[in-house]
Amino acid sequence: MRKHYVFLLIALISSLAGYAQNGNIRGIIADENGITVPGANVMIEELKKGAVSDFDGNFILVNIPEGTYHLLIKYLGYSDFKKEVVVSNGQTSTLNVTLSSNNTELDEVEVTGYSLGSQARALNTQKNKQNITNIVSTDQIGKFPDANIGDAVKRIPGITMQVDQGEARNIIIRGLSPQLNSVTLNGSRIPSAEGDNRNVQMDLIPADMIQTIEVNKAITPDMDADALGGSVNLITKTSPQGFRLSATAGSGINDITDKRILNGSFLLGDRSNDGKFGYMLSASFNDNDFGSDNVEAEWEDEFEYNAFDDEDNLEEVDVNPYAKVSEIREYLVQRIRRSFSANFDYKLNENNNIYLKSIYNWRDDRENRFRLEQEILDGEDIEPGDFTVDGNGNLTSFPIEAKRQTKGGIDNNRSKNRRLEDQRMFNFSLGGEHLIKALQIDWMASFSKASEERLNERYLEYESEYGVTFNNNLDKPLFTPFDVVESSYTNFEFDELTEENQYTEEKDVNLFANFKLPLNIFQHKDGFLKFGTRARLKNKNRDNNFFEYSPETSDLDLLGGVPTRNYSDKDFLAGSQYAVGNFATPEYLGALNLYDVAQFEAENLPEEYLTANFDVNENVYAGYAMTNQKLSDKLSMLMGVRIEHTEINSIGNELIFDEDGDYAGTNELKDENSYTNVLPGIHLKYDVSNKTVLRFAWTNTLARPNYVDLVPYQEVNNEDEEIYLGNSELNPTTSMNFDVMAEHYFKSVGIISAGVFYKDIQDFVYTSQSEDTNGYEVYQPLNGDGATVFGTEFSLQRQLDFLPGFAKNLSIYLNYTYLTSDAKGIKNEDGEERNDLDLPQTSPNMFNASLGYATKKLSLRLSGNYSDAYIDEIGGRAFEDRYYDEQFFLDLNANISINKNLSLYADLNNITNQPLRYFQGVKSRTMQMEYYGRRLTFGLKYDLFKKN
Secondary structure, three states: OHHHHHHHHHHHHHHHHHHOOOEEEEEEEEEOOOOEOOOOEEEEOOOOEEEEOOOOOEEEEEEEOOEEEEEEEEEOOEEEEEEEEEEOOOOEEEEEEEEOHHHEOOOOOOOOOOOOOHHHHHHHHHHHOOOOEEEEEHHHHOOOOOOEHHHHHOOOOOEEEEEEOOEEEEEEEOOEOHHHOEEEEOOEEOOOOOOOOOOOOHHHOEHHHEEEEEEEOOOOOOOOOOOOOOEEEEEEOOOOOEEEEEEEEEEEEEOOOOEEEEEEEEEEEEEOOOOOEEEEEEEEEEEEEEEEEEEEEEEEOOEEEOOOOOOOOOEEEOOOOEEEEEEEEEEEEEEEEEEEEEEEEEEEEOOEEEEEEEEEEEEEEEEEEEEEEEEEOOEOOOOOOOOEEOOOOOEEEEEEEEEEEEEEOOOOOOOOOOEEEEEEEEEEEEEEEEEEOOEEEEEEEEEEEEEEEEEEEEEEEEEEEEEEEEOOOOOOOOEEEOOOOOOOHHHOEEEEEEEEEEEEEEEEEEEEEEEEEEOOOOOOOOOEEEEEEEEEEEEEEEOOEEEEEEEOOOOOOEHHHOOEEEOOOOOOOOOOOOOOOEEEOHHHHHHOOOOOOOOEEEEEOHHHOHHHOEEEEEEEEEEEEEEEEEOOOOEEEEEEEEEEEEEEEEEEEEEEEOOOOOEEEEEEEEEEEEEEEEEEEEEEEEEOOOOEEEEEEEEEEEEOOOHHHHOOOEEEEOOOOEEEEOOOOOOOEEEEEEEEEEEEEEOOOEEEEEEEEEEEEEOOEEEEEEEOOOOOEEEEEEEOOEEEEEEEEEEEEEEOOOOOHHHHHEEEEEEEEEEEEEEEOOEOOOOOEOOOOOOOOOOOEEEEEEEEEEOOOEEEEEEEEEEOOEEEEOOOOHHHOEEEOOEEEEEEEEEEEOOOOEEEEEEEEOOOOOOEEEEEOOOOOEEEEEEOOOEEEEEEEEEEEEEO
């Protein structure tokens, strides 16, 4: 084996010596404003040898014989650019190329704003990629009213988002759940601050901090393999080729609270006169004071009562489904999002560059929640005569236990009597690009961390019992008290007062190096061999605690005896019939001195938090090799293999209870696991013409289980007769993927594309619900047998410049994705396999549409985003399955240019007042409906460019 390595080293040295007899060409392409141009096709006419500029506008042509050549640069929608360049043996010739808007050949189409246009940048990059991707540039993002990067990503074909507090948070690519997809920043995996999953909070990152969004739907061997659905790479803004100053200042209003919005951003970049040093500094700020109106229900189709005054001998009544639990929730939220970025690059010489990239995102969510929970008393707590059932089998009246809960925090400058969720994510990356003869080397070392801290989170709850009637409305369930006096909030008695602290963090160290050499196997130019290695060292841990406080005085005995406020709203968006009523004020809750032993007795409750605490180390070591070869003038092939080895060490907790069900102690549990995945792939690209491309891909990908599922924990809840288990032996989910795509690019900068894809998935993870021999419900993550996903995609972007008059200023943006899936190996609570399930979180239909109108001074765009309903969580039986309902968002934005540098913008979001809605089993059975209202923002944008 050692002889083989020596032979390969000699061959490499010999080949580099041969390359030394030739020279290289290196350059950067920018527009007349100094903004770099990605995706440009660069060709040496005499040699038929070419390259494509990267996201920073750089290109390299290696192993060029000495001589004088004509460099041809093609850019979709613009006339060809030619330049003469001289190559000397053993030297690297460098040049800066400026593409000017004067070169456009767009018939009667006026290019405004950025001279080359955001759409041209994105489509040129997409067209010249070897694999199947979607590219969206930051300027194109700016055409939509999207404050965070999640709302921007949802407009890309095949993508939908899960919403949290009215903003897009978790990304679903081609119908596959968030934990099956990867999100990277400049190629480095973004850590997650979520405690129980790997989801990256897309609403944490402001849209105006990102230069380009790259969605890879068919990954190549040089990319991380944990991208079963796809990989989203967020590329931060890099140094311009000249001075750039940009700023935004705005305000707005939320109609749900009638409270203000503040936002602003700042960007400053330049390059030294000798072109060696460049920098880009940017910052963003958004302060949004809003809320949500929420109604929730848990449905049941079995009803038991105590017919014989014997809790061990209950009678069951056949009834139609009813809301066993009903909740009305009022949320008041202040979300402050800050982001800072500093990127630097330095050109040591013609063959060596280094760079430093950094970003820091910080979001504060201050929240008060007021919850009225009403739960039916059944079983041993109810006797004949306590309830009524009509002739149609509808449960119409019954006694309930009602609880009024105030959620808040302590009274200080940070929390302000609210629950404060402090989320932060930062990334620091140091890298370099080097050219040694014909060998291209790039490397990067990065450290990133995401954290979520929730300190002094307080809950004060009061309870009461009274009788209610039930309206039997599945869509909008409602409990109405028999007696207004009996159900008055003043009669509610103290139930519990708690405070908890939560902290979750994930730290990532990423190291990689890539090597690229010319290699032409089939006698055609532009072939290369690329190989490299990567290490990703990750730690995820969570440290929570929970205390319950018992008052030593009678001050808190009755809700009527403490300061309260009525939070009912006649304009409650879920319906004016939902009156949430009175609650203890956040100011009162925040001012309580829980640590005064004369007022409160504290009790630590490990059973409330210990199984949620864990520590996991996950190290991934990877290597790959791939080659890109031209099989003919039109057909090229990229093929290779990636090997990833994963090592996991996890620590969890086992809770021990005595025979009475009381907490008796804790055992620390440790486990380790490792596995290796070999992942080959092939990508074929056929250029039918310079505007039409056909693509095929066969790839293999994986998705690692969520950390919380891997932890060896055990929790037995004797009161509810439930057992929760971890599973450190879970296998990663793997998928074999097939993709076919056809793309046609218009001369007037647009695209029409269509494709099909198929995924054969093995070992997907789901939460099993079963019953043990003692009648306890057991919940544990397990691997399913397999699943398949088949889908089709269609996309159209086009300026309607072929229409007469004002209509030529119209543009359309359409994309549609259809999915069908099937999941096998999922068992119900009786141990029987279910054959009626789609793969969870696969939305069958996704659609985006926008109609734009633009002149030199005015830009208008109406945008719609639709995603179909899908199963979100699998229950023990079909009745208990939870579905995420369909959603349709409609947004409008406008931009008016005051002069070349200054413009006025206005955005109106969520015109349809689309709620977040879940349903249980059937569409008519509402499980949750949360409304956010509309949001109006407006302000000024300023952009100044100066080419060096």
